[in-house]
Amino acid sequence: MKDITKRYSNGEVTVIWQPSKCIHSTICFNGLPKVFDPRKRPWVNAQGANTEEIIKQVDKCPSGALSYLQINKEVTLEENRMETKVEVLKNGPLMVQGTIHIKDQNGKELTKTDKTFFCRCGGSKNKPYCDGTHRKNDFKDDNL
Secondary structure, three states, X not given: OOOOOEEEEOXXXXXXXXXXXXXOOOHHHHHOOOOEOOOOOOOEOOOOOOHHHHHHHHOOOOOOOEEEEXXXXXXXXXXXXXXXXXXXXXXXXXXXXXXXXXXOOOOOEEEEOOEXXXXXXXXXXXXXXXXXXXHHOOOOOOOO
């Protein structure tokens, strides 16, 4: 698949979609269907909700296919120095927030920023990343 990047703006926030990263988890349109509707063209309607709702939903994208840029928002030094955080999501993936560098089994290096979700259930077809399969195979954390 070609590296395509689409942008959709409401004047305050620009939603960025990179289809080659999309794992079709359905989290975006199940969570905010007035903005994300794959039956429509364009499938992203940045006017469909307020900026806060859009950002909150985009932040839930497990693959990083959706991201955003806030227009006219100054980034503080503190935000710019965000530390990396790791969170085990109950009955779900491992979420790593911050900038990380990943080297695959072939030695190819990739830098990910913001949030990256890693599979813990073993069922993802996009390993090491989560593709939402944990919901289909009813993955449960007995230790948490």
